[in-house]
Ligand SMILES: Nc1nc2c(ncn2[C@@H]2O[C@H](COP(=O)(O)OP(=O)(O)OP(=O)(O)O)[C@@H](O)[C@H]2O)c(=O)[nH]1
């Protein structure tokens with residue numbers, strides 16, 4: 001049978017099968033991503049084939065279908081080990097707030113660069129709209145225009161008051177969407193608003209790794225009542241882009257990508273090189289300074305990590 005992995009504990013997988021039933025499955029055999037060692041071979045969002053064990057309702061996964069995309073975390077530079085968080089996403093939503101607490105532009109830019117690296121279309125959801133009036137709304141519009149100008153859709157909502165939630169449901173309908181956001185932005189409130197009664201509550205499972213050095217958190221996949229799936233990443237503070245090499249980073253900043261081939265040197269890092277088209281665009285205000293600062297910050301951070 002074919003099915004969709006909707007929950008993972010690292011040793012057991014809940015598979016939503018073609019027949020509409022959820023089966024508990026184990027894995028047989030090895031499933032590897034080429035070039036990467038993973039602590040978990042299969043993640044939520046994976047499409048698999050499985051067989052039922054004789055006289056049992058439990059299944060054995062024997063085939064993993066090709067993935068459209070997947071996200072991992074942990075530095076493969078450092079440890080050569082990574083955890084697959086989720087697979088086969090259609091889009092990624094980052095929930096952010098401008099107050100209580102304010103999401104930094106750097107955090108947003110890291111997320112967007114990560115989404116670019118994984119080729120997952122990203123959308124920004126500005127929550128807590130109810131807290132803003134006049135001046136606050138002007139600042140909100142300024143923030144949104146930074147990102148809308150470079151092609152990232154932005155939406156304002158209030159999970160508390162339900163403002164603009166039907167619009168968000170329209171975006172989520174029949175898609176598999178990754179939900180991300182740092183603590184306090186109202187991610188749980190939004191998810192609860194989208195899942196009345198929580199049609200599936202796949203509590204996160206934590207377990208020590210082999211060496212007991214860290215705990216592992218698995219993503220949760222929720223079935224949306226109006227069609228589609230929502231992947232929550234509890235405990236995953238930030239999706240890392242640790243596996244991006246510094247010299248590739250410019251590709252993951254949309255507005256830089258197209259300019260880069262106009263730099264004088266074809267190995268330009270856009271840091272301090274003469275004839276850099278990116279630096280010129282920043283000076284002329286064509287590239288937002290905050291975006292370029294985020295680029296530099298990630299660039300230097302990754303450089304020291306590599
Ligand atoms: N004013 C206002 N407050 C909100 C809104 N959405 C959530 N909050 C509040 O913000 C706080 C954090 O909300 P949560 O939903 O727990 O946020 P979270 O992002 O899931 O945070 P963690 O649970 O720490 O991961 C709570 O006190 C919510 O009541 C909103 O739209 N407007």
Ligand SMILES: [Zn+2]
Nearest residue numbers: 263268270276
């Ligand atoms: Zn350059």
